[in-house]
Amino acid sequence: MNRRGFSLGRIAWIGENTLREARRQRLWLLLVIMAGALGGSARLFHDGAYGVPEPAFLLDAGFGILDFFGSILAIAAPVQMFFSEIERRTVLTVLAKPVWRAEFILGKLGGGLVLLGVFCAFGVVCIASLLWWQRLAMAGACAGAAEEGGRVAYSAVIAGGMVQWLRLSVLAAVTLLIASYARTSLFALVAGFLALVICNLQNLACQAYRLADSFWVRGAARVVGSVLPDFGLYDVVDRVKTGAPLSAGYLGGITLYSLVYVGVFGSLAVYCFRHREL
Amino acid sequence: MSACLAVWPSIAFGIVNSSAKLASVAGAALLAVGAVVQPLRELANSAIGAARPSTPRAEGAPPTGPGMSAAMLGGLRGLVADVLWLKTYLAWADRDRVATERLIRLVTMVDDRPVYFWLNGARMIAYDITEWRRAARPPGSDGVEDDRRLVEEQARAALSYLAEARERYPDNAAICVEMANLHLYKRGDLSTAAEWYRRAAGLPDAPGYAARIYGELLRRLGRKREAYAWLCQLHPDLPSDDPEAMADVVLGRIRGLEEALGVPEGDRYRPVSGRAEIRHGQR
Amino acid sequence: MVAIEIEGLTKDFRSGAGDGRIRALDRISLRIEAGAVTALLGPNGSGKSTLLKIILGLLAPSAGDCRVFGVPSGRVESRVAVGYLPEAPDFYPHLTGFEVVRFFARMGGLPGAGLRERVGAAIAEVGLGAAAHRRIATYSQGMRQRLGLAQALVTDPWLLILDEPTSGIDPAGAAEFGGLIRRLKDRGRTVLLSSHQLDQVEEICDGAVLLDRGRVIETGRVDELARRGGGGLLGVESLPENAWDELRAWLGARGGVLHEGRAPRAGLRRVFLEAARDGGNREDCPR
Numbered sequence: 001m002n003r004r005g006f007s008l009g010r011i012a013w014i015g016e017n018t019l020r021e022a023r024r025q026r027l028w029l030l031l032v033i034m035a036g037a038l039g040g041s042a043r044l045f046h047d048g049a050y051g052v053p054e055p056a057f058l059l060d061a062g063f064g065i066l067d068f069f070g071s072i073l074a075i076a077a078p079v080q081m082f083f084s085e086i087e088r089r090t091v092l093t094v095l096a097k098p099v100w101r102a103e104f105i106l107g108k109l110g111g112g113l114v115l116l117g118v119f120c121a122f123g124v125v126c127i128a129s130l131l132w133w134q135r136l137a138m139a140g141a142c143a144g145a146a147e148e149g150g151r152v153a154y155s156a157v158i159a160g161g162m163v164q165w166l167r168l169s170v171l172a173a174v175t176l177l178i179a180s181y182a183r184t185s186l187f188a189l190v191a192g193f194l195a196l197v198i199c200n201l202q203n204l205a206c207q208a209y210r211l212a213d214s215f216w217v218r219g220a221a222r223v224v225g226s227v228l229p230d231f232g233l234y235d236v237v238d239r240v241k242t243g244a245p246l247s248a249g250y251l252g253g254i255t256l257y258s259l260v261y262v263g264v265f266g267s268l269a270v271y272c273f274r275h276r277e278l
Numbered sequence: 279m280s281a282c283l284a285v286w287p288s289i290a291f292g293i294v295n296s297s298a299k300l301a302s303v304a305g306a307a308l309l310a311v312g313a314v315v316q317p318l319r320e321l322a323n324s325a326i327g328a329a330r331p332s333t334p335r336a337e338g339a340p341p342t343g344p345g346m347s348a349a350m351l352g353g354l355r356g357l358v359a360d361v362l363w364l365k366t367y368l369a370w371a372d373r374d375r376v377a378t379e380r381l382i383r384l385v386t387m388v389d390d391r392p393v394y395f396w397l398n399g400a401r402m403i404a405y406d407i408t409e410w411r412r413a414a415r416p417p418g419s420d421g422v423e424d425d426r427r428l429v430e431e432q433a434r435a436a437l438s439y440l441a442e443a444r445e446r447y448p449d450n451a452a453i454c455v456e457m458a459n460l461h462l463y464k465r466g467d468l469s470t471a472a473e474w475y476r477r478a479a480g481l482p483d484a485p486g487y488a489a490r491i492y493g494e495l496l497r498r499l500g501r502k503r504e505a506y507a508w509l510c511q512l513h514p515d516l517p518s519d520d521p522e523a524m525a526d527v528v529l530g531r532i533r534g535l536e537e538a539l540g541v542p543e544g545d546r547y548r549p550v551s552g553r554a555e556i557r558h559g560q561r
Numbered sequence: 562m563v564a565i566e567i568e569g570l571t572k573d574f575r576s577g578a579g580d581g582r583i584r585a586l587d588r589i590s591l592r593i594e595a596g597a598v599t600a601l602l603g604p605n606g607s608g609k610s611t612l613l614k615i616i617l618g619l620l621a622p623s624a625g626d627c628r629v630f631g632v633p634s635g636r637v638e639s640r641v642a643v644g645y646l647p648e649a650p651d652f653y654p655h656l657t658g659f660e661v662v663r664f665f666a667r668m669g670g671l672p673g674a675g676l677r678e679r680v681g682a683a684i685a686e687v688g689l690g691a692a693a694h695r696r697i698a699t700y701s702q703g704m705r706q707r708l709g710l711a712q713a714l715v716t717d718p719w720l721l722i723l724d725e726p727t728s729g730i731d732p733a734g735a736a737e738f739g740g741l742i743r744r745l746k747d748r749g750r751t752v753l754l755s756s757h758q759l760d761q762v763e764e765i766c767d768g769a770v771l772l773d774r775g776r777v778i779e780t781g782r783v784d785e786l787a788r789r790g791g792g793g794l795l796g797v798e799s800l801p802e803n804a805w806d807e808l809r810a811w812l813g814a815r816g817g818v819l820h821e822g823r824a825p826r827a828g829l830r831r832v833f834l835e836a837a838r839d840g841g842n843r844e845d846c847p848r
Contacts, residue, residue, distance in 0.1 A: 004638045004670075013667045017653070024655030024696075041357075044364075056392065057360050064357025071352075088651040093712065096617045096645035096722075097668040098637050164353075181300065200352035203330065226312030227305065232330050233322040237356050238391050250325035257318040264311045268304050275300070277574075278619050 006100055014094075014107025015114065018081050022115055027077075030069060031122050037065050038123075042130045054134055056241045059157070062127035063237045066120065066164050073119055074171040075192035078112050082176065083185040092278060102270040109176055109266050116168045124161030128154055156240045159251060166258035167234035171196060173265035174228075180272040195228065202230035229261045348388045359389035370402055373410050378402060386442070396443035397456055404436035404460055433464035454478035455488055468495050486516070486523050493528070497535065506535040510547045563631075564720050564751040565593040565616060570625035572611055572775075585611040587775040588625070593753060593768070595630075595719070598746050600762040600783070601755040603772035609755045610648070612772070613724055616753075617645055629720065641670070644713035648724040648755075650705055654698035658689055661697060662712050669716035683715035684708075688737065702729035710741075721745065723754040727761060739765045 041061035085091040094104060131154070175192040182188040202225055209221040233254060239246060323330075351358055362385045369377035382399040389395075411428055437460055443453050458474035461467045472495035479489035489512050496505035509532050516525035532547050572586040586608045593599050601609050614620040615627055618634045632639040652661045663680045671679060684693045687707040692700065700708065706729050713721060727735040735758065742752055742765045756762055762769065762783065769786055771779040779786060800808070809819040 004641060007670075010668060013664065017656075017664050020660070021653055021655050060356035060360045064354045067353030068357075088653075089647055090652055092614075092617075092619055092647050093645065093650065093652075093665065093709070094668055095619055096640060096643065096647075097665065097716075098640045098670055099668050100637055167353075177304075196352070197350050201349050204349055223309070227308040230319060230323075231352055233319065233326065235330055235353055235355075236326055237353070238330075239326055247325055250322055253318045253321040253325070257315055257322060260311060260315050260318070264307060268307060271303065272300060277621075278614070 004098060007103060010099055010103045011107040011110060014104060015109075015111035018108055018111030019114055021081070022077065022111070027073075027115070030073065031119065034065055034069050034119075034123060035126050037069075038062055038126045038130060041065065042134065054138070055131055058130055058134060059127070059237055059241050062123065062130070063160060063164065063240075066123040066127075066161070070116065070119060070123070070164060070168045071171060071196055074112075074116055074168040075175045075189060075196065077115060078108065078172050078176045079179050079185050079188045079192060081108055081112065082179040083188065086278075095278070101274050105176065105180060105270045105273050106266060109173060109262075109269070112172045112176070113169050113262075116172060117165050120161050120165040120168065123164075124158055127161070128157050131157070153240070153243050153245055156243070156245050159246045160236050160240045163234050163236050163246070163251075163254060166254060167231055170229050170258050170261045170265070171199070171231075173262045173269070174199075177265045177269040177272065180269040180276065196231075198224065199228050199231040202228065203232045229257070233257070351388070355389045356391075359385050359392070359395070362388060363395060366399075366402075370406065375407055375410050378407065382439070390443075390446050393443070393447065393450060393452055396440060396447075397452060400436040400440050400443075400456055400460070403439060404433050404464055408432040408464075429464055433460050436460055436464075449481055451478045451481040451484040451488065454481065455485060458488075458491075462495075468499050471495060472499060486520075490524060490528055494531065497531070502535055502539055506532065506539060506541075509535070513547070514550055562595040563592050564595040564597075564629065565591075565753065566626075566628045566631075567591050567612075567616075568626045570612075570615065570627055571623050572608075572615060572620065573623045585775050586615070586622075589772075589775070589777055590625075591770055591777060591780060593751065595751050596746070596749050597767045598742055598752040598754070598765060600766040600769040601753060601772065602759070602762065602769055603778075606774075607772040608775040609772055610724065611775075613722055613753075613755060617643065617722060642719040644669075644716060644718035644721045646706075646709045646713045646721075646723045646726055649702070649728055650709035652697045652705065652708065655696060657694050657696055658684060658700070658704075658708050658711075659693040661708060662715055665712035666715045669718075671716055679715055683711040686714060686741070687711045688734075703731065703734060706730055707734075710738075718750070720751045720753070723752065723756075725756060726754055727756065727758055735761060 038061065042058055085094070091104070095101065171192075174195045175188065178191045178195065179185075179188040182191065205221045205225040209218050209225060212218045212221065236246060348355060362381060366378060366381040366385055369381055382402060385395050386399065408429055411432070412425070415424070415428075437457060440453055440457050440460075444450070447453055454474050455478045458471045458478060461474060462471035465471075472492055475488050475492035475495065478484050479492055489508075493505050493509040493512060496502070496508060509528055513525065513528050513532060516523040516528060518525050529549060535541075536546050568590050570586055570589040571584070573582040573584050575581070576583050589608075589612065601612065603609050611620065615622050616629060616634055618636070618639060621635060627634040629639040630642060653664075656664070659680060662683055663676065666676055666680055666683075681690075681693075684690055687710045689704060689707050689711060692704060697705065697708070706726070710723075710726065713723070727738055730738065739761060742754075745752055746767075754762075754766070766783050768781065769779070769783050770777060771786075797808075805819075812819050
C-alpha cells in the first residue's frame, strides 16, 4: 500500500470497517423488518385485491417499502457513521495516520453505497420471491388465472431494484455532503430529509418555473430544479407493472445521471471536510 | 488519476475559510452539473415521463397543497394509493356514500396512473351510488322524474370524473368505452354514446366490440347508410374463429341493413371466402 | 536532528459571535530534538491540545510554520512516522481490540504480510493480550487507553504523540507506562506527551514545555526546571514550640521564608505501589 500517496486501498479498508460496524449494529434487522412488511402486504392485498391485478399491488407495495426504508437508511446511515466518528473522536485517530481526508470521506461513502446495495438486492429478492409464489398460488387455483393476473418480467423487477439503488446512492451522497458541513447530527438528519422532499418535488419546480408570474419565483424554481437531482426520474414502478423491460437507453441514461451526481456530491463532501476544523 | 481526484479541490479553488465561500463553491458546482446533466434528465424523462404521476392542479394554476403533499411521497405514492383504494372498497362495502366519494377522488389525486382506479371509481359513482341514493330516498319521492334526475346527476358526476382521467390518458380506449357506456345505459344519449364508441374504436388498444356497437348505434339512430358502410369495412377484419369477435352477428346486421336500404343483389357485400353466411334474422 | 520545529505559530478560533476571535496559540516557537522525551505542560485551556492537533495536521495554523521531521505538518507525509494517542480514546464499540488495532495498522500503511503478527505484538506490549478478541464495548477506560497506545505503537513510529497517556490508568499501570517510554527512548524514538501527572513527568521526561494562555512560559530540561526557584529543604527534629518564632525571625533576617513544616510523608502513591507489590505475599488478609 502506498503510505504517502492517495490510496484506493485505504478507501476500501475504511469502507470495509464501516460495513463491519453496520453489520455488528444489527442493521440486518432492518432487512428482516422489510421482508416482514413485504410479506404482510402480499397477504393483505391477496385477501383484498378487489378485482385488480395482484402483481400490480405487490409491486407497488414492494417498491414503496423499498423506497421508504431505503430512504431512511440512505439518510440515517451516512449521518450516523460520520458523526459517530466525530463524537468518539476516532476521526482524529484515523486522520493522525497518513490518511487523506478525501480517503476518509470516500471510504465512508463507499461503505454506505455497498450497504444500500445489499439492502436493495435483498428487497428485490423478496419482491421477486413473493411474485413467484403468488403466480404459483394463482396457477394452482385456476388454469389461466396466472395469466389474467398480469405478466411479470423478473428482469424488469431486477432493473427496477437497481434503479432504486441508484436513487438511494444519490441521496446518501447528498446526505454525506450535508454531514461533512453540519455541526450536529440532528441538523444533518433534518436537512437530509428536506433534501429528499425537494428532490421528490423537482417536477413541481419545473412546473412552477413555467407557470409562475413572479420573476423571483421562476428564478428560485429554476435554481432548485438545476441544483438538485430529480428523483421522479427513478419512479419506474409503473413501467415494471406493464411487464415490459426497461429500455437500455433509459438504464444507461439514469446510471450516468446518478454517477455524475454521486461524484459531484462526493467531491463536494471531500471539499467541505478538508476545511472542517476537528 | 486518483491523486488528481484528491488534489483538484485545492488546485481549483484554493483555501476557503468561510461558510459563504463554501456555499458559493457548492452552488456553482451544482448549477454547472445541473446544466451538464440536463440532456440525461431529458433522456430519462422521455423514457418514463408518461409513467410519472401527475400533480393535481387546475388548468394553468400552480399545484395545490394536497397535490404537493402527494408529490412529496415520491416512490411511496403507489403504495399509499393502493392502501387508500382498500379503504375505498371498505367504504363501498359499508355503502358509505360520503366516504366512498371522498376516497375515490383522493386515490386518483395521490396517484393518477392506474386506469382501474378511474374506471372502477366512475362505476361506483354512476351505478352503486345511484342505487344507494334510491334506497335512501324518503317515501313518496320515488317518481319517475325524480329517478331520472338522480340517474342523470350521478352519470354526469361519473363523466366529469372520467374527463379528468382523459387529461392524463387522452388515448386510452377503456376510458372512452366507459364514457360511451355511461351515455348509452345511464343517460340514454345514443348519439353521444355512438361518438365515444367511434373514438374508442380508432385507438390501438380498443376492445373489439366498440366498433361493432358503433355500427349498431348508427343503425338505431336511423343513420343506416353510415351503419352499412361502417359494418362492411369492419367485417373483413373480424377473425372468424373468435366467438367474441361475433363476425356472424355483424354479417347478419349487414344483411339486415341491405334489406332495409334495398341494396341491389349485385351490389351487396360479399364476405371473404370461408366465412359462414348468415341470413338476416338467423343467428 | 529536529523532530518538531515550530516557528511563530498562531492559532485563532472564531468565538461564535460576530467577528470575535479567541487566540488559542500566540506566536509559539520551539524545537524538539529527535530521540528526546518531552512533556507538554500547562493548565487547562493553555493550548496543549490545539498545539498537538496542529503538529498532527488536524488543524491548520492561522499563522506561522510547523514541521515534523522537516515536512510541513499540514501534509499527509508528515504523519507517516507518527503515532498518536488521543486523550480518553474511544473506539468502535462493536469491533474487537484486535480488529481496531489492525484497522489502524492498515491506515498507517502497514503491508498485509506480517500484519497479524505486528498487531499481536503491539497488543501484547500494552498488556491486552487476553482481551484482544473481546468487543471494545466491554473494555474499561484503562483498557481503552492501553488499546489506544497499541494502535499508536503498531506502526513503530519515530515520533509518538501522547495526550494524557496515563489518564484512567491505575498507578501500577502508570508505572508500566513509564517503563514503556524508557524502552522507546532507548530505541531512539521521540516522545511528546501532554500530562498533568507531574511526578511521572519528572521521572521519565528529558525536557518540558510549559504553556499558559497560548504562550510558552518555560522550556528546558526537566531537572533544571525542577531545581529552579525552589528553596532548600531543612528537616528539624525536637525543636520546642517557642523556638519556632525565633527560627522564623532568624531566617527572615537572611531573606528566607519559613513555611509550615509537617512530618515527612511517604506519599500515597508509594504506599499503593508497595501494597500492590506485596499483596500477593500476605497470608493474613481476610477473604
